[in-house]
Amino acid sequence: xxxxxxxxxxxxxxxxxxxxxxxxxxxxxxxxxxxxxxxxxxxxxxxxxxxxxxxxxxxxxxxxxxxxxxxxxxxxxxxxxxxxxxxxxxxxxxxxxxxxxxxxxxxxxxxxxxxxxxxxxxxxxxxxxxxxxxxxxxxxxxxxxxxxxxxxxxxxxxxxxxxxxxxxxxxxxxxxxxxxxxxxxxxxxxxxxxxxxxxxxxxxxxxxxxxxxxxxxxxxxxxxxxxxxxxxxxxxxxxxxxxxxxxxxxxxxxxxxxxxxxxxxxxxxxxxxxxxxxxxxxxxxxxxxxxxxxxxxxxxxxxxxxxxxxxxxxxxxxxxxxxxxxxxxxxxxxxxxxxxxxxxxxxxxxxxxxxxxxxxxxxxxxxxxxxxxxxxxxxxxxxxxxxxxxxxxxxxxxxxxxxxxxxxxxxxxxxxxxxxxxxxxxxxxxxxxxxxxxxxxxxxxxxxxxxxxxxxx
Numbered sequence: 368x369x370x371x372x373x374x375x376x377x378x379x380x381x382x383x384x385x386x387x388x389x390x391x392x393x394x395x396x397x398x399x400x401x402x403x404x405x406x407x408x409x410x411x412x413x414x415x416x417x418x419x420x421x422x423x424x425x426x427x428x429x430x431x432x433x434x435x436x437x438x439x440x441x442x443x444x445x446x447x448x449x450x451x452x453x454x455x456x457x458x459x460x461x462x463x464x465x466x467x468x469x470x471x472x473x474x475x476x477x478x479x480x481x482x483x484x485x486x487x488x489x490x491x492x493x494x495x496x497x498x499x500x501x502x503x504x505x506x507x508x509x510x511x512x513x514x515x516x517x518x519x520x521x522x523x524x525x526x527x528x529x530x531x532x533x534x535x536x537x538x539x540x541x542x543x544x545x546x547x548x549x550x551x552x553x554x555x556x557x558x559x560x561x562x563x564x565x566x567x568x569x570x571x572x573x574x575x576x577x578x579x580x581x582x583x584x585x586x587x588x589x590x591x592x593x594x595x596x597x598x599x600x601x602x603x604x605x606x607x608x609x610x611x612x613x614x615x616x617x618x619x620x621x622x623x624x625x626x627x628x629x630x631x632x633x634x635x636x637x638x639x640x641x642x643x644x645x646x647x648x649x650x651x652x653x654x655x656x657x658x659x660x661x662x663x664x665x666x667x668x669x670x671x672x673x674x675x676x677x678x679x680x681x682x683x684x685x686x687x688x689x690x691x692x693x694x695x696x697x698x699x700x701x702x703x704x705x706x707x708x709x710x711x712x713x714x715x716x717x718x719x720x721x722x723x724x725x726x727x728x729x730x731x732x733x734x735x736x737x738x739x740x741x742x743x744x745x746x747x748x749x750x751x752x753x754x755x756x757x758x759x760x761x762x763x764x765x766x767x768x769x770x771x772x773x774x775x776x777x778x779x780x781x782x783x784x785x786x787x788x789x790x791x792x793x794x795x796x797x798x799x800x801x802x803x804x805x806x807x808x809x810x811x812x813x814x815x816x817x818x819x820x821x822x823x824x
Contacts, residue, residue: 438540447552449556455479458560461480475489476491487548488566490560490563491558494558494559500524528626532625537550541592542592543590543619543622544596544621548563564615569612577677583713591748592748593622594666595731595751598663601632602629605666606624606643607622607647608647609673609676611624638665653697661725663730671719675721679707716729716739716740
């Protein structure tokens with residue numbers, strides 16, 4: 368489906384049918400819990416010929432080519448207006464349509480944005496439910512002396528992990544990472560809303576219709592660049608799998624779901640806990656010994672299982688019981704089905720990514736130069752410095768990313784410190800407008816009282 372089609376206001380019957388197919392696919396895919404083996408069903412996929420060339424596929428890194436314009440910062444809306452319509456719920460400028468996914472943290476609904484005439488996937492998370500499940504959120508553990516940080520579930524509640532995912536997504540800007548468009552989090556409302564571009568998983572497993580080797584090659588190159596960017600930003604994803612690899616309207620992979628990710632300092636994260644989907648966990652995480660292991664190596668292992676899924680439609684190791692699955696991951700060799708037939712180069716890179724010894728496992732620099740990835744050196748991927756840059760947000764972009772309250776122009780100003788009674792406004796919105804500190808001293812049902820610290824020239 369083209370972007371022009373998605374932008375139409377008056378939807379014709381054929382488009383209704385296409386949208387219904389996409390919603391049906393999302394119902395089977397988005398935001399659901401994954402069984403131990405990661406088995407689910409397969410949605411519709413774009414054909415290779417449907418795809419647009421990205422910057423990574425054109426000669427865009429040659430001199431004289433204008434770099435890609437940075438994405439707009441994530442909008443943070445602290446005031447939410449909710450009303451019931453005839454056939455939908457109105458959430459600010461969004462019309463929430465049918466439910467297109469469900470998970471342990473909330474539901475995902477199809478959302479139509481009246482401002483830009485586009486469809487989004489809106490994730491709704493109940494803050495009260497998450498706090499009830501794991502207690503009130505606690506402060507994240509401090510960074511350890513070796514520079515790593517582990518956001519363990521036992522040290523932070525589920526709501527903490529949702530806010531962690533938001534914090535990570537807000538700083539990322541890459542063609543192969545999902546774009547968090549808007550966060551709506553009103554302290555007076557239970558639901559936290561996360562708006563993302565409408566996408567659907569590249570595939571669901573198991574499936575009898577795996578990708579061709581050509582298509583797997585195309586998508587895997589996107590995954591490589593996305594993971595390299597995340598590692599450059601000092602983020603370990605920890606849950607790479609096909610259902611977390613979404614197809615955008617440009618036909619390219621967008622890495623999603625950062626709920627169990629780890630941020631680190633230094634060259635790598637040294638981790639000691641297990642996280643993610645069992646069938647995609649690396650063998651070093653499934654030991655009873657108190658060991659620390661490379662975070663980057665965990666992502667590489669999951670990439671290997673994912674590539675296996677691409678071409679065979681199932682996980683590398685599977686078992687009816689979780690303990691049996693763990694044992695196979697730790698000890699069983701990689702076995703390739705007779706059908707479909709794949710090239711020796713593809714077998715080699717899968718085996719090297721699924722090396723059970725993390726110290727000898729192939730890593731990203733070698734993966735990028737592997738003959739199967741580069742088509743024997745004829746199609747090289749860009750260097751890290753050519754597609755990875757530190758995310759910087761200007762003051763103007765920050766101002767444009769916050770929805771100011773229209774009535775702020777009527778705020779009375781007093782010399783020195785003063786008590787100002789306002790309508791239901793948020794502290795950060797006032798700070799953005801006045802560029803001063805604002806201290807909440809009392810909050811009622813209809814009024815918010817703030818102590819403003821400012822001076823007038």
